[in-house]
Structure formats: C-alpha cells, structure tokens
Amino acid sequence: MVDLRQLEALRAVHAAGSVTAAARRLGWGQPTVDYHLKNLERLVGAPVLLRSPRGSTLTPVGMLLLDRAQEILTLAERAIRDACELTQMGRVRLRFGTFPTAAAKVLPSIVWRVNDLGIEVDAVLEEVPSLVERINRGALDAALVYTVPGYELPFRAHVSTVEVHRDPLMLALPTGHPLAARSSVDVAALLSLRDERWLFAAAADDPMDTIVIDAFAAAGHSLEVTIRTDDFQVMLGMIAARMGVGLMPSLGVSGPHPGIVLRPIEDPAFARSIRVATSAEGSARQPSTAVRQLVAAIRDGFGALRAEAG
Structure with missing residues (x-):
C-alpha cells in the first residue's frame, strides 16, 4: 500500500531538485526523505530518481508516479480541509437563487x-437574467x-456551472389543433407553425x-x-383558449390541463440544461x-x- 509521505517526498524532490533541498522544503530530515523514496522504489x-x-x-517511472501523485495529494488535502471546515463552520447561511x-x-x-x-438557505426566486446578474x-x-444547448449565459470568469438536470421542452397546443393528433413533433412540423401566434417568456432573451x-x-x-408571461399556468390557460401556441418545460407541467395537449419535440436540442452556477x-x-x-443536495x-418520474 502506498504511503502518502512517499508521494510527498517524490513531489518535493521534483520541485526542489535534490533530496537535500526536498528535506528542507518538507521540514524533514534527509534520511527520512531517502527512506520514503526507497520504500516507493521497492513498491514499484x-x-x-536519477541522482x-x-x-x-x-x-x-518517477514522472508517471508524480502525475498521479499530484491528483492523489490534492484530493487528500482537499478531503482534510473540507472535513475541518465542515466541523468548524457550525451553522452557515447561504444565499441561493433559483427560477420558480x-x-x-x-x-x-x-x-x-x-x-x-x-x-441554512436564504432562497431568492427570480428569472434567469436576474440570477445571472x-x-x-x-x-x-x-x-x-x-x-439550451449551444447558448451560453453571460457569466463572468469567476463563475462556473455544472449541469444537474436535462429538462425536455414540449410543444403546447390547444386540443383539436392539426398537430395534436401526433404523438411527437419533429422540427419540420414545428416550423409549419410559422403563422401561429406564440406565447413567450416575459424576458426577451429567455434561452x-x-x-x-x-x-x-x-x-x-x-x-x-x-403574449409574454413567466407564469406557465397563465400560458396554459391562454393556449387552451386558442390564443396561441408555446413551449413548455417538463418541470412546468403538473398533471393534465383541460384544453391542452403537450407533444415532445424529437430534436434533443429542444431541452433546457438546468445548471448550478x-x-x-x-x-x-x-x-x-x-x-x-x-x-450535492441539488x-x-x-x-x-427523475426516479419518481420513472
């Protein structure tokens, strides 16, 4: 079994250029550095080292080990730091924004x-442009x-994002619409709706x-x-009244809505990438x-x- 001190010694020699300098860097004695390096050589x-x-x-061989050692030591250091922070932090309050x-x-x-x-979470409910800002x-x-795929949000360099869910978009139509008889809609069929009135989000730049x-x-x-609205229930009501058509995310649908049919769009690009920033x-x-x-909780x-949805 590898000893993390062996990897620390190897990393220190590579950085310092000699065993003596590595010992000074680590605050160890030179025999201790030699001991761990020789044990590492016996292990592999x-x-x-070339002395x-x-x-x-x-x-x-040492360079190959060093490449892996950097990852292992970084993960080990992070694990200890995270455990210490979690132990010491007590109750922490986080400001968390999400769309409704x-x-x-x-x-x-x-x-x-x-x-x-x-x-503890202080939650803010706003639309995406406000959350980005x-x-x-x-x-x-x-x-x-x-x-959505291919569209980047204007985050600054210090902000990073990770996808946590892919939310398919569906075409919402009034019952009796010519496309309502289909089980799904391809892009060609979607483009046939060019003369329809559309319902969109309140923000003009909604992805x-x-x-x-x-x-x-x-x-x-x-x-x-x-019509522009961020209230999906309002949008569904308007579509049921034959005032237009629109796209609905799967998360925005809770059970059947009278007068509405929802049809999946066959192109996978028509999906929301839900991300944590x-x-x-x-x-x-x-x-x-x-x-x-x-x-992690998100x-x-x-x-x-997803498990509940089957």
Missing part, C-alpha cells in the same frame, strides 16, 4: 437535505439557472424562446409573439465546502425527481 520495483552531484531528477419552476419541484428537498448539515456581482453564493426564434429565423421566418473562491478557485454541499434533489 524500479528507480524513481547526480548536481541534484536529482525523476526517472520516467425549479423551486416548486426541488427547493423543499434541497433545504431539507442541507439543513441536517448545519446549512446577481451571481456575477457576488450577491448570491449559488444559483440554479437554465439555458427557451431563443432556440425557437433562431430555428424559425434559420428557415427564413419570423414569429408573431402575442457557483462563484469560485481564493487561489484554489473553488466554492466553499458549504456551497459544494448545497450543489444533484440529489433532481435525482430523486
């Missing part, structure tokens, strides 16, 4: 999961946002609408937008332990949602 059955009067360099449809589905389970870890200026510790507008623009068509901290350029625990929340 080959020399890891000379001018210092020491790593052999090809995600909040309705997963926010309670997320809060429940992190509460046991001593993390907030996390860019540091007003949020984490934000749940969405985009879910942008993908539709761009698909029609690529075919040389523009759309008539009759976090702001990196310090020289390590990574979120705090509490934020990483929140991200993943678990969406995982449970």
Whole structure:
C-alpha cells in the first residue's frame, strides 16, 4: 500500500531538485526523505530518481508516479480541509437563487437535505437574467439557472456551472389543433407553425424562446409573439383558449390541463440544461465546502425527481 509521505517526498524532490533541498522544503530530515523514496522504489520495483552531484531528477517511472501523485495529494488535502471546515463552520447561511419552476419541484428537498448539515438557505426566486446578474456581482453564493444547448449565459470568469438536470421542452397546443393528433413533433412540423401566434417568456432573451426564434429565423421566418408571461399556468390557460401556441418545460407541467395537449419535440436540442452556477473562491478557485454541499443536495434533489418520474 502506498504511503502518502512517499508521494510527498517524490513531489518535493521534483520541485526542489535534490533530496537535500526536498528535506528542507518538507521540514524533514534527509534520511527520512531517502527512506520514503526507497520504500516507493521497492513498491514499484524500479528507480524513481536519477541522482547526480548536481541534484536529482525523476526517472520516467518517477514522472508517471508524480502525475498521479499530484491528483492523489490534492484530493487528500482537499478531503482534510473540507472535513475541518465542515466541523468548524457550525451553522452557515447561504444565499441561493433559483427560477420558480425549479423551486416548486426541488427547493423543499434541497433545504431539507442541507439543513441536517448545519446549512441554512436564504432562497431568492427570480428569472434567469436576474440570477445571472446577481451571481456575477457576488450577491448570491449559488444559483440554479437554465439555458439550451449551444447558448451560453453571460457569466463572468469567476463563475462556473455544472449541469444537474436535462429538462425536455414540449410543444403546447390547444386540443383539436392539426398537430395534436401526433404523438411527437419533429422540427419540420414545428416550423409549419410559422403563422401561429406564440406565447413567450416575459424576458426577451429567455434561452427557451431563443432556440425557437433562431430555428424559425434559420428557415427564413419570423414569429408573431402575442403574449409574454413567466407564469406557465397563465400560458396554459391562454393556449387552451386558442390564443396561441408555446413551449413548455417538463418541470412546468403538473398533471393534465383541460384544453391542452403537450407533444415532445424529437430534436434533443429542444431541452433546457438546468445548471448550478457557483462563484469560485481564493487561489484554489473553488466554492466553499458549504456551497459544494448545497450543489450535492441539488444533484440529489433532481435525482430523486427523475426516479419518481420513472
């Protein structure tokens, strides 16, 4: 079994250029560094150092070990740091932003999961453009946002994102519409709706609408937008009243709606990529332990949602 001190000694020799300098770097005695390196060589059955009067360099075997050692030591150091932070932090309050449809589905389970870890969540419900602006200026510790494939949100360099859920988009039509008889809709059928009135989100740059507008623009068509609203129940009511058609995310649908049919779109590009955005901290350029625990709870929340859906 490899001893982490063997890997530390190897890394220090590579950085310092000699066993003597590595010992000073680590605060160990030179015999201690030699002892761990020789044990490492016995373990792999080959020399890891080339020694000379001018210092020491790593052999090809040593370089291979060093590449893996960097990863192992970084993970070990992070594990200890995370455990210490989690032990010492007591109750932590995090500012978490999310868009409303995600909040309705997963926010309670997320809060429940992190509460046991001593993390309290101050939730902000806003639409995606506002959430992006907030996390860019540091007003949020984490934000749940969405985009669509090929469309990037305008985050600053210190913000990173990770996908936690893929939410298919469906075409919402009034019952009796010519496309309602289909079990699904391809892009060609979608483009046949160029003369329909469309219902879009309140924000003109909503990614879910942008993908539709761009698909029609690529075919040389523009759309008539009759109503803008961020309330999906209002949108469904308007569609049921034959005031237009629109796209609905799967998360926005809760049971059947009178007068509405929902049809999946066959192109996988018509889906929301739901992502957690976090702001990196310090020289390590990574979120705090509490934020990483929140991200893990968000993943678990969406995982449970998928399991319930079958």
